[in-house]
Amino acid sequence: MKCSDVERVLPELLDGAPDGAFPADFETHVKSCPACSNLVSDLKLISSEARQLAATEEPAPRVWLRIAAELRAEGLISDAAIREPESAPTRPILVPTSRRPRWSARWLAPVAAAVVAAGSYVVSHKPAPQVAKQQAPATRVASPIPETPAATSASAPTPAPRQMAQKPAKPTDTIRPAVEPESSEEDQQFLTAVSTRAPSMRTTYENQLKAVNADIRETQAYVDRNPGDTDARQHLMDAYEQKALLYQIALDRIQ
Amino acid sequence: MRDSLGKFVQRKEFEAASERLAAGKGDLTDPKQGITEAEAIEQAKQGREAAFEVLYHLHKRRVYSLCLRMVSNPAQAEDLAQEAFLQLFRKIATFRGESAFSTWLHRMTVNVVLMQLRKKGLPVVSLEETLAANDEAPKKEFGTKDVKLTGSIDRLQLQRAIDRLPPGYRTVFVLHDIEGFEHNEIAQIVGCSIGNSKSQLHKARLKLRDYLTFMRAEKAKTG
Numbered sequence: 001m002k003c004s005d006v007e008r009v010l011p012e013l014l015d016g017a018p019d020g021a022f023p024a025d026f027e028t029h030v031k032s033c034p035a036c037s038n039l040v041s042d043l044k045l046i047s048s049e050a051r052q053l054a055a056t057e058e059p060a061p062r063v064w065l066r067i068a069a070e071l072r073a074e075g076l077i078s079d080a081a082i083r084e085p086e087s088a089p090t091r092p093i094l095v096p097t098s099r100r101p102r103w104s105a106r107w108l109a110p111v112a113a114a115v116v117a118a119g120s121y122v123v124s125h126k127p128a129p130q131v132a133k134q135q136a137p138a139t140r141v142a143s144p145i146p147e148t149p150a151a152t153s154a155s156a157p158t159p160a161p162r163q164m165a166q167k168p169a170k171p172t173d174t175i176r177p178a179v180e181p182e183s184s185e186e187d188q189q190f191l192t193a194v195s196t197r198a199p200s201m202r203t204t205y206e207n208q209l210k211a212v213n214a215d216i217r218e219t220q221a222y223v224d225r226n227p228g229d230t231d232a233r234q235h236l237m238d239a240y241e242q243k244a245l246l247y248q249i250a251l252d253r254i255q
Numbered sequence: 256m257r258d259s260l261g262k263f264v265q266r267k268e269f270e271a272a273s274e275r276l277a278a279g280k281g282d283l284t285d286p287k288q289g290i291t292e293a294e295a296i297e298q299a300k301q302g303r304e305a306a307f308e309v310l311y312h313l314h315k316r317r318v319y320s321l322c323l324r325m326v327s328n329p330a331q332a333e334d335l336a337q338e339a340f341l342q343l344f345r346k347i348a349t350f351r352g353e354s355a356f357s358t359w360l361h362r363m364t365v366n367v368v369l370m371q372l373r374k375k376g377l378p379v380v381s382l383e384e385t386l387a388a389n390d391e392a393p394k395k396e397f398g399t400k401d402v403k404l405t406g407s408i409d410r411l412q413l414q415r416a417i418d419r420l421p422p423g424y425r426t427v428f429v430l431h432d433i434e435g436f437e438h439n440e441i442a443q444i445v446g447c448s449i450g451n452s453k454s455q456l457h458k459a460r461l462k463l464r465d466y467l468t469f470m471r472a473e474k475a476k477t478g
Contacts, residue, residue: 011457015431015438042404043460046467049408050417050432056410059319063333064311067340071307076344078302 001029006036014043062249187213194250208246215239292356300348307344314357315340318364324429325368327418335371339364361434365444372422404467416466424459431456 006029013022022030030036071077187209195202219236226232290298292313298306318339323332343360350359417425426445430436431452436444438452445452 011453014457014460015453039464042464043457045404045408046413046460046463047432049410049413050428051435052410053320053324053414053417053433054435055317055320057316057320057323057332059315059333059336063315063319063337064308066337067311067344068304068308070337070341071304071344074345076302077304077307 001025003029003033003036006030006033006039010040010043014040014047061245065249190247190250205246205250209243212239212243212246216243293352296347296350296352296356299344300350310343310356311340314360317357318360321361321364321429321434322368324417324433325365325426326371327425331371335368336364339367342367362444365430365434365436369426369445372426404464404471408467412467412470413463416463416470419466420459420462424455424462427452427455428459428463432460 006026009023009026013026030040068077191202191206191209194205216236216239219232219239223229223232223236290309292310295306295309295313299310315336319332319336322335322339323329326332326335339360342363346363350356417428420428427441430441430444431438438449438456441447441452442449447455
């Protein structure tokens with residue numbers, strides 16, 4: 001067999017030979033020909049290394065957010081599933097499905113970072129009380145929200161996070177002025193920028209911002225009452241992260 | 256910040272989705288145990304968002320990686336992955352379990368990508384493709400090389416080399432060597448003969464070898 005014969009039969013043999021067993025004359029030539037030997041081993045190496053590339057890339061978080069928004073828009077997510085009573089608080093869908101216009105809003109990046117930093121500071125600097133002063137920690141077992149006047153009232157606030165749902169709020173508990181205000185100056189700037197440059201997205205982002213701010217407020221109120229609850233602290237940090245993500249995604253979409 | 260934040264949020268999303276889904280099931284008292292793919296499929300058929308989310312997180316890397324390899328463009332790959340998952344979720348009620356869910360999904364993903372390539376007028380399979388005019392890789396005659404890609408191949412270099420393949424070669428190479436499709440499956444998917452698929456694959460590997468040899472030589476020069 002010559003090099004040209006190897007060229008002719010190689011495409012068939014490389015993937016078709018059972019257990020890599022090649023015809024004897026092919027093997028004989030490859031053993032005696034460094035060029036063909038290198039070629040065969042290189043092609044096998046490329047093939048084996050390529051397999052390592054499967055599932056190595058991570059899509060950006062916005063991909064799922066877009067999918068979820070589309071599923072909702074198409075009605076593929078049932079209403080019952082959305083209103084799962086024992087669910088953890090549902091995160092707002094942050095991304096509208098429209099295509100992104102390209103313009104600069106670089107100020108959003110430091111604002112997003114500041115939101116996370118502020119959240120981190122708030123969460124980490126709340127003093128944890130003595131264990132004896134704490135209420136019993138909330139369990140993770142799902143259970144119905146206790147029937148309380150506040151919970152059954154038509155004017156009751158949005159159901160609290162799941163950790164909170166285990167314990168009815170005391171009548172004297174009030175949601176104190178949140179560390180994260182109803183709508184901060186940064187929020188107003190953010191919404192102004194969105195409405196100026198992408199008016200159609202204003203309502204979507206405004207609703208999402210309200211939802212995430214409400215989540216922060218409620219969780220903050222709970223953490224104030226139960227500063228030793230690590231789950232609640234983590235939830236609060238998550239809420240700040242979620243808000244930061246809102247800014248981040250806006251930056252991605254409108255930059 | 257964006258990467259770490261993205262990974263954090265994705266981890267939390269996945270945990271939250273598993274937890275929400277498990278919380279809705281009476282037989283899973285420990286949400287941390289998560290749920291099986293089959294359970295997620297059944298609940299997705301009922302329209303549970305958390306089930307869709309679990310399925311997405313289980314398969315997102317494979318689907319997105321496949322899209323990215325085939326189009327070599329992250330933004331397009333995101334759009335294609337999104338479309339593949341949406342098609343999957345729209346049709347999930349018809350999934351009867353005769354084949355593996357992942358096989359079904361990957362076949363659907365490939366079809367989405369190929370449809371996109373065809374829309375853009377790019378060849379899914381090429382009979383005669385040559386190196387691009389601005390290709391820097393040296394073209395050598397078969398059997399005359401004395402170079403060898405010893406040891407292992409740098410993954411990043413391999414990715415770059417694959418990105419440089421003409422679309423037709425790239426399609427067959429990605430489907431066969433990365434995704435593990437057989438030639439008869441590729442022939443059926445892309446609409447060519449089995450022999451053509453084998454030929455395309457072989458040419459793709461030869462080009463990759465040229466590219467990688469060239470890259471290695473360039474790196475040695477600058478290095």
